[in-house]
Amino acid sequence: MPLYRAPVKDTLFVLEAVAGLYNHGNVPGFEAVSPDLVEAVLSEGGKFCAEVLAPLNLPGDRQGCTRHADGSVTAPDGFREAYRQFCEGGWGGLIADPHHGGQGLPYTIGAVLQEFIAASNMAFGMYPGLSEGAQAAIEVVGSPEQKAKWLPPMVQGRWTGTMNLTEPHCGTDLGLIRTRAEPNADGTWSITGTKIFISAGEHDLSENIIHLVLAKTPGAPDSVKGISLFIVPKFIVNDDGSLGARNAVSCGSIEHKMGIHANATCVMNYDGATGWMLGEEMKGLAAMFIMMNAARLGVGIQGLAQADAAYQNAVEYAKSRLQGRSLTGPKNPDCKADPIIVHPDVRRMLMDARAYTEGMRALVLWGAIRVDLSRKAPDAAERELADDLISLLTPVIKGYGTDRGYEVATNCQQVLGGHGYIAEWGMDQFVRDARIAMIYEGTNGIQALDLVGRKLGSKGGRGTQTWLGLVGADLAAASDERLAFITQPLARALGDIQAGVMWLLQNGMANPDNAGAGATAFMRMMGHVALGHMWLKMSTASLAALDAGTSDPDFFSAKLTTARFFAARVLPETQSLKSQLEAGAETVMALPAEMF
Structure with a gap:
């Protein structure tokens, strides 16, 4: 287990x-x-x-x-x-x-x-x-009445909620949705259509399920501008808060998936179900993006989580599995073999996992503070600054975070060798569950396009310049020569990302395919630099703790060792990624479709 x-x-x-x-x-x-x-x-x-x-x-x-x-x-x-x-x-x-x-x-x-x-x-x-x-x-x-009616039972957990976007014929391009909402005389709406891939769409954990459903009203533009958002409960809620009749919404089937088997991913059928409009008519996509942005950060956290779970189990196995001898001589002379954690290639995979999980945890929580400040900081300028930063970093946390999370989970499975491929050890589940995080809430290719196509230039590039300035300022402040192991490679990587931004500005507008072809490479570059920034912060704090005579020197020494690994073996990748970006779209788009 x-x-x-x-x-x-x-x-x-x-x-x-x-x-x-x-x-x-x-x-x-x-x-x-x-x-x-x-x-x-x-x-x-x-x-x-x-x-x-x-x-x-x-x-x-x-x-x-x-x-x-x-x-x-x-x-x-x-x-x-x-x-x-x-x-x-x-x-x-x-x-x-x-x-x-x-x-x-x-x-x-x-x-x-x-x-x-x-x-x-x-x-x-x-x-x-x-x-x-x-x-x-x-x-x-929501209106005050809607908040009072729906939120308390959801906060208590008596009712749960879902988001219903995708339909059989459309995913990312939500302008194609066919679900319709017809007005009723009493102010409610009649919702008809089919949604797919609805996580937690039907289950027995809660008393009621509150579906938020995208649909188009009569006469609305047949595009994303015509989408409205509706509250459609599994059970109609009476005026006194009690549950009434079953609504005309049902689970047609459960998707047969590669992973997350214990979550009911449903095909949901709406057959004239009663719904209430949430927000303004034809402003549904903006309202749904409140959910989607929160979900994208949550999915980034899932990538980190599966990587960490896989890492913990790979470490336990590597310490106890006896195979072969250390290349520098026996480390366990009383046995016929050494634990595999002595082997450099096993160490490579474990150190990469450790460097990613600890770095990504720092980035997620640094970003989470930006979410709090964007919502509640007393000063409007501080709220705006925090919003600029988290808006820029959300596709990185989701896209880069889950790409790397899956890589780490796979490598940790590899640490177990053949046992990693056997289901009873559980490593295959971490890999299978991590895989969906790269796909849902906008595939990682979409996250990369969102980053280079929208976020970098948003508000005149204000968020991008702010983030680059923060990294640069922390580098300038890190004058302790003992930090050179991280400051020097991070400074080079920051230069690569700055050059990448300039290349995209010059070449992406001239030919949008250039931006599309290099988007994933750029997102990975930015992820490396973002984690490098976090490792600089953690290294600075660790040195300070050691200098102050901490009671736990091993913890902070391990931080510095892991930071050295990241600086020496991960940050240099920005150079090759920059070359991929600057190769442009020519070789990507050259082959005619019929020749594939």
Whole structure:
């Protein structure tokens, strides 16, 4: 059975030394945030994930969800009880508005718990995770009456939520959707259409499921400008809050997927279902993007989480599996072989995994603070600055984060050799579950296009210049010569990314295919630099702790060693990625389609 231990210690270090969690006491929601409170929340959350969710991960994957003849769906054994404990523990309302029954903690704390939950049981985490996104959309664009009606039961976890975008004939191009909304005399709408790939679309964990559905109203433009968003509950909710008749929405089937088997990914049929418009008519896509942006950050966290779970199990195996001898002589002379962790190539894979997971955790939480500041900072200029930065980094966290997360999960499977390919060890599940994160909420190719086509030049490139300036300023401030191992390669990588931005400005507008052909290479470059920036911050904090005489020198020494690995073996990749970018679209687009 695979193991999982929540990385509480590393997370506490990142929250204080990198994210600066305790530097924002003037921001609403941060007033009561203290190191003791945060450690207590993370420790209890980590314990719940390790003791309740992780043991259900492998058996849940094997059993999967079951659709019954009446269209109802049951989750795997143990999931219903685990969800009850999740709700009783208040985990679903951790960051929700206290006006709706939540605890009002910063989004950053919620991001930590998202990682712990996804690493211990990604499929389980998708049930409350999608619900949080639906709550966010209702919170931002819903009327006071809608908020009062729908949000308290969702915060409590009695009701869950979904997002319904994709249809059989359209995914990214939502202008093609065919789901229709016809007005009713009482102000409600009649929703008809079919949606596919709907995570947590039908299940037995909650009393009601609140679907947020994109549809087109009569006379609306047949494009993305004509899309509206509707609240469509599984059960109609009476005026007193009790549940009434079953709505005309049903699960037609469960998708047969490569991974996340324990989450019900459904084909949803709307047959004149009763719905309520959320927000303004024909402004539905903007409202849905509130969910999608939150979901994209959450998916980036899933990439990190699967990588970390795979890494933890690969380390345990590498320490105990005896095969061959060290190239520099026996390290375990009392046995016929050494543990495989002595072999350089095994170390290469483990160090790459460690460097990615710790670096990505820092980037996610540094970005999460930007989310909090963009929403609640008292100063408008500070909110705008934070929004610029997180908007720029969201496709990087999602796209780069899940690309690298999948690579790490695969390499950690490789550490186990043949046993990694055998299902009972659980490594194949980490790989299969990590794979979907590169696809849903906008494939990573779409994330790369969003980065180079929209985010880099947004608001005159203000966010891009701000981020580049931050990295440059931290490099300039890192005058300690002991940091040269990270500052020098990071400075070169920063130069590569700056040159890449200029190349895209000069060549992408002249020929958009140039931007499209180089988008993925650029996104990877930017991800490397973003993680390098985080490793600079962690290295600076680690040296300071060692100089101050920390009681845990091994922890900070390991940070510096891992930073050296990242600086020496990952950051130099920006040079070759820059060459790929500057090769342009010619060789990519030269072959006629009929010759493929």
